[in-house]
Amino acid sequence: MRPEGQGRRAGIAAEGRGGDSRYKQELSRSISVLGNIVVTLSGTTPAASVFVIAPVALFIAGSGSFLAFVLAAVVGLLMAFCWAELGNSYPIAGGDYALVWHSFKGRTSPLAGPLSFITFALYVDFMAFIPATIALGAGTYFGVVANVDPRYVGAVIMVIAAAFATRKIRFNTVVTSIFLGIELAALLILTVLGLSHARNWGSLVHPVVAGGHGLTPVAFSVTAAAAAIAIFSYAGYQSAVNYSEETKDPRRNVARAILWALAITVAAELIPFTAVIVGAPSLAKLTSSAVPFQYFIEATSNSVVYDVVSIGIVLAILNAVIAQVLGFGRILYSSGRDRAWPGPVSLWVAAVHPRFRSPWVATVLLGVVGVVMCLTVSLTTLANLTGASLVADYALIAVAAIAARLTRATAHASYKMPLWPLPPLLALASLGYVFTQQTRLLIEVTLITMGIGLVYWAMVILPQRGRAWNLREAPVDEPAASSVENARPAR
Template structure:
């Protein structure tokens, strides 16, 4: 039986556009960054810088692993091939739950910002409709979707440039104050512990640059193109998020009023630019969130499709999820199903969604770091067209940073500790399902999709040419 194959219709630019749209810097700044500000106050600057350092380490790890295994299954497909099938299935369990939940979390921001134009708009209803429509649009050709996301991405980057200009062109406080006197949201000094806990949220705000790997089976020259897309996506994301957040902290007249505002970024834009500008920026952010939902549906559906192709579920479910549209070459059942499930989850309490997704990505990052080390030792990644510099510095330092973040989260009784417990619960359920169901039914089959012709091996210090 032939392995279901996706159409290879993307170049590196198209993969980069979808990846950046999934990260959605504007959504991260307007929807996720307030959580960092609430937790760390003006110390959020340090949280975003620390998250960027972790991001550099992880981008190197992602780039090498994605170059070796540019597969639609993403992190779980990589982990299964470097650490073994059971760890890979655990990562699949964590990713397939959290990825769709993240989609719902992002979509809920649509109602918040469209509410500026449509008073009384129900956020869950707006989010659910957005998810369903995105699921239908995502069925179309991947190249068309890349251009759609690219247009919306340009709009959101322009909105972020406006926010940055509002704060940086006429700052209220000097930059040195952020460095030497960071204050908490309650007015006291920002503690190291609070800044570190907020760093896990900042990591989540940057997260998504590794998502380029999900389009590895649809990207031409994937072994090199996907690695480049990952590294470029991280660099652009850090600039697009860190600069506006810094501008808000420097340009806000009253940090206490900023931190207590129901919508911090809207409060800042109104304060510095007036209500009309806030309305225009809010519309741009709503479009950015809609764009992010579309991009994340594209990503999540590849994960779901791959899980069906790898026979992770009962046979009828696997056959349905692995179906590829005969005209568009896209996983149409997995795509529509992802949109519908995410729409239902939009009606779940948002705090529950945040708890479930908060630390899961940290655990997945740790698995990839271990996979990068194991892949080098076993030779599993020897064919990668990109090799990270200074190995094993990046995975080792990333593991150290991730361990510290997990430790600080374990001390946080509000979100951090509950999130760790939920992530552990999901991992345990995945282990039980794998041992009692998948292994007893002939094992978990990792399908080998059709790949491009192999090319020359990589130089030890980076890209192959």
């Protein structure tokens, strides 16, 4: 073993014993707030969300999926305030689980370990399910190029995305910005086609779905159930926190990145999706079609336009998977340095590429898991399972945002959410209702995941008495540290 490898492992071991109050700056802090927004938006993947995830909501709730997406946008705004305040205070690559941990101080500190590990357990599901969900959607649109099994298309996209994601973060920022432009162009085409054929405005407030020999009304409970899928569709704006250790001046820029990413995501998804609903020649055909956007585009233009858009969507999906693997790779890397895994596995997962300064082992591992998911699990199953778990994760962050103020964990934050505690309280009420409208199976899967996380913490983490899962403060921002050093008087 090389000497630097031995030093690296010794350093992690020392940190695990609480020998350092801050994480070491290992990742490449080289992107601006704009770069953070671009790679975060690529992870929320507006085009892939509209073309891959929204059809699931259309099938369930018909035109009621519009209200589902509006409800999800409201929940998103409330949650963005929570993430912005927490992420501004604790700009750590571990994201949600680190935010939950640091929110519980003083008398509430015994809750930090179990609640943060439950949050991490939910993210283990996300790491396995979300990139594969997006990648599988490419098969539907790749059919205009060649008739290939969608499972294999998804698997290939996972491999390519993982290969890109192991490179430097600045390289991936450039790549994702180019692809992001392509997917926004595809969404603009949808918007123009829909609004130029607008006719179904009434269906937005009186939702209907295909049923029997025509259209049937949609109950609000069905719309609320579809809101979980809509929340999944918007999800990703909070990933700005995961890139905070690679963002310059994160204590000022992470909150900005979260809020701007949400605003752009909602506009980029809700506007074209609404345009499709109001512009569809037949809502019955739109909401019953296996490929609703193919029906819509060909009915309002022609097959050539659909072929062009489909190629753009395949590229958008590749872009989305790259960004998803980038974000989840940072979380998995962070879990390794926090020693979430048995012995040497944590050291392995926390490995950083010496040249690219990227968490390359964690990234490759996510690629392998994604390939397996693509080849063995259906798109609909993955989308539904992820939606219910996301609701639980959002609820934990809302609780953390309340606790952080009460324990003064965010007293040093330069950004404070408006109207506290209304945003997290309203978010919890909305999320609670949406969660109760899920099927029993989806609720059970989510609760089982949380239970496994709690049992693992109690049986594996707790007995180590601080040697594992003893989270630290964010790394010192290099530019900020330099400024402080320059400000010191010369001796």
